[in-house]
Amino acid sequence: MLSCHNEQYQTDLPLHIRFFDARRHDSVSGIVALAEFRKINHYLQIKNLCLDSAHDNYPTYELCKKWNIAPFIDLNSNRGRPESIPKRLDIDTDGTPLCAAGFRMVYWGYSPKRHDCKWRCPVACGKEEKCTCEVPCSSSSYGRCLYTKPAWDIRLYTPIPRGTEEYKKTYNNRTSSERVNNRILNDYHLHDMKIHGKKRYSFFAMIASMNTHLDARLKKAKQDAA
Secondary structure (H helix, E strand, C coil): CEEEEECCCCEEEEEECCCCCCCCCHHHHHHHHHHHHHHHCCCCCCCEEEECHHHCCHHHHHHHHHCCCEEEECCCCCCCCCCCCCCCCCECCCCCEECCCCCECEEEEEECCCCEEEEECCCCCCCCCCCCCCCCCCCCCCCCEEEECHHHCCCCCCCCCCCCHHHHHHHHHHHHHHHHHHHHHHHCCCCCCCCCCHHHHHHHHHHHHHHHHHHHHHHHHHHHHC
């Protein structure tokens, strides 16, 4: 299921439902559902896509790049450090550079001319109270800077850098899918219907989804009238 969250009205809506056999991996099912949704709703531009670690694979990132979608995908901790990242650079598990003292550096923007991302000393940016380095990493009050290139690894270095507040805020919207599932399965009792067969599940899931949209329209009308 594809879903979305509306921050203004605090509503969660199902967008596209597709039933698959359980033996198919989630990473495949998700891309098939996304492709179907784009084909049906070709007039809509999908800006962000939030997925769990089951979708943490290079083909998904490459497809998002081709479709001009910003991927927000939880990392699979078993994949390790990509060999394409320079050995001289110390990084955290999400690709954020670490300073000599082991602190996470602060993202300071993307340079279109250089095609790289700038990271600053966390102490100079006020993110850490005290530096533990015996020898300061820079004599400047601006602090030491490091640069990472998205071309090094499309998985670690996404258009919106991992570890930033913007990334975290957007990725938190993924809980919308859990709330939509709860509405359909529990509030509208799809689990309690004791039905069998894909056709019956599809029918009642669609009815529950329509009701969820009607609930959202009613909520919006009440808020607008208040």
